[in-house]
Amino acid sequence: xxxxxxxxxxxxxxxxxxxxxxxxxxxxxxxxxxxxxxxxxxxxxxxxxxxxxxxxxxxxxxxxxxxxxxxxxxxxxxxxxxxxxxxxxxxxxxxxxxxxxxxxxxxxxxxxxxxxxxxxxxxxxxxxxxxxxxxxxxxxxxxxxxxxxxxxxxxxxxxxxxxxxxxxxxxxxxxxxxxxxxxxxxxxxxxxxxxxxxxxxxxxxxxxxxxxxxxxxxxxxxxxxxxxxxxxxxxxxxxxxxxxxxxxxxxxxxxxxxxxxxxxxxxxxxxxxxxxxxxxxxxxxxxxxxxxxxxxxx
Numbered sequence: 001x002x003x004x005x006x007x008x009x010x011x012x013x014x015x016x017x018x019x020x021x022x023x024x025x026x027x028x029x030x031x032x033x034x035x036x037x038x039x040x041x042x043x044x045x046x047x048x049x050x051x052x053x054x055x056x057x058x059x060x061x062x063x064x065x066x067x068x069x070x071x072x073x074x075x076x077x078x079x080x081x082x083x084x085x086x087x088x089x090x091x092x093x094x095x096x097x098x099x100x101x102x103x104x105x106x107x108x109x110x111x112x113x114x115x116x117x118x119x120x121x122x123x124x125x126x127x128x129x130x131x132x133x134x135x136x137x138x139x140x141x142x143x144x145x146x147x148x149x150x151x152x153x154x155x156x157x158x159x160x161x162x163x164x165x166x167x168x169x170x171x172x173x174x175x176x177x178x179x180x181x182x183x184x185x186x187x188x189x190x191x192x193x194x195x196x197x198x199x200x201x202x203x204x205x206x207x208x209x210x211x212x213x214x215x216x217x218x219x220x221x222x223x224x225x226x227x228x229x230x231x232x233x234x235x236x237x238x239x240x241x242x243x244x245x246x247x248x249x250x251x252x253x254x255x256x257x258x259x260x261x262x263x264x265x266x267x268x269x270x271x272x273x274x275x276x277x278x279x280x281x282x283x284x285x286x287x288x289x290x291x292x293x294x295x296x297x298x
Contacts, residue, residue, distance in 0.1 A: 003241060007241075007242040008251065008291075008294065010238040010242035011238070011246070011254040012254050012257060014235040015257040016258070016261055017231045017234045018232070018235045018239075019261030020261070021232035023265045024225065024227045024228030025224075025225065025228045028225045030221070031220050031224070034087045035204075038078075040226075041082070041228065041229055041232070042074075042082070042195075042198040044229040045232065048233050049236075053187040060185040061183070063182045066182030066183035070179045070193050072175045073179065074192065074193035077168065077169050078193050079196070079198075081172070082165075084162070085097065085162060085165050088161040088165065091158045092162075096162075097162045099135075100166070102132045102256065103167075104252065105128050105256060106132075107167050107170030108173055111171070111248060112248035112252075116174060116177060123293050123296055124249050124293075126290070126293050127253060127289075127290040127292070127294035128253040130293060131254075131291065131294075132253075134285070134286030135259040135260070135283070137279050137280075137282055137286065138259055138260060138263050138280065138283035176243050177248070186236070190233070239251075253291075253294055254291050259287070
C-alpha cells in the first residue's frame with residue numbers, strides 16, 4: 001500500500017507522525033533521563049517492528065551486507081544520534097534543539113549530491129532553503145521568550161550537540177538507501193536498527209550518569225514513551241518507504257515540516273499558549289511553499 005503513494009507525500013505523512021512522537025518524548029523527558037528514554041524507545045520500536053515484519057515481510061531474503069547497513073543505522077542514528085537529541089533537549093531545550101537540527105537539511109543535501117549522485121535542482125534548492133528558514137522562524141521566538149523570562153544562558157558548545165547529531169542522522173540516510181536495495185523491507189530494517197541501538201545503549205548504560213539515578217525509571221514516563229513509539233513507527237514506515245522510492249534531497253526537506261506540526265501540537269498538548277504572530281505566519285507559509293517547490297521542482 002505504501003509503495004503506491006508518492007515518496008514526497010509519504011515524507012509529509014511521516015512528518016505529521018514524527019511531530020506527534022516528539023511531543024510524547026518531550027513529555028516523557030520530564031520524568032525519565034535521555035538514556036533510559038532512548039533505550040525504551042528503541043526496545044519498544046524493535047518489538048513492534050518485529051511483529052510487523054512477521055506479519056508482512058517474513059518471506060524477504062536476508063543479505064549479510066544489508067543487515068550490516070541496517071546495524072549501522074542503529075549505531076549512528078537510533079543510538080548515538082537519538083541519545084544526543086534527547087540530551088540536547090535537556091541541555092538547551094526543545095525549541096533550540098529544533099533550530100539547530102535544521103542543519104540536517106544541509107548535511108542531507110551534501111550526502112545526496114556527492115555520495116548518492118542525486119540531482120539538486122533549482123526548485124529543490126529553493127524549497128529546501130524556504131523550509132529551513134521557515135522552521136527556524138517558527139521556533140526562534142519561543143526560545144527567546146524563555147530567555148526573557150529569566151532562563152540562564154547555556155554554553156555555546158552545547159549547541160554543537162544537535163548539529164553533530166544531525167550529521168550522524170544524515171549518514172544514516174545513505175546507509176538506508178544501500179540497505180533497502182539489498183533487503184527491501186522497512187519493518188525489518190527498523191527492527192534490526194533499533195535492536196542494535198538497544199544493545200549498544202544497554203552496554204553503555206553502566207558508564208552513563210543519569211540525572212536522578214534509578215528515579216529515571218518512571219512508569220508514567222515509559223507509558224508516554226510507548227505512545228510516542230506507536231506514532232514513531234507509523235512515521236518510520238512512511239519515511240523508509242519514501243526513501244526506497246524517492247530521493248534524499250527531496251524526502252528530507254519535506255520531512256522537516258515536522259517542525260510546523262511540533263509547534264501546533266505544542267500549543268495543544270504542552271500548554272504553550274502563544275499568539276499567532278506575523279513571524280509564525282511567515283514561518284508556516286515559507287515551510288508550506290518550500291514543500292510545494294520541492295514537489296514541483298523535482
